[in-house]
Amino acid sequence: MQPAQPSTEPAAVDDEKVRALAYSLWERAGRPAGDGGEFWLRAEQELTQRGS
Structure with a gap:
């Protein structure tokens, strides 16, 4: 049996964490109009990048 290889794909981030941070970034930017993408x-x- 071979040792496990580290994944080269970035770890998936939790959608709830993304939502909360995106909202915070949007608010700090002055709540601009648009879809927020x-x-x-x-x-x-x-x-x-944080590894969260």
């Missing part, structure tokens, strides 16, 4: 993506990126 950029804040969701930024939150996912930050949480992935």
Whole structure:
């Protein structure tokens, strides 16, 4: 049996954590109009980098 290989895929982040951080980022940006997609993506990126 071979030892387990570390995954090369980033760990999935919890949607609830992403939602909360995206909302916080959106509020800090002054609640701009739009769909908020950029804040969701930024939150996912930050949480992935943190390893959360």
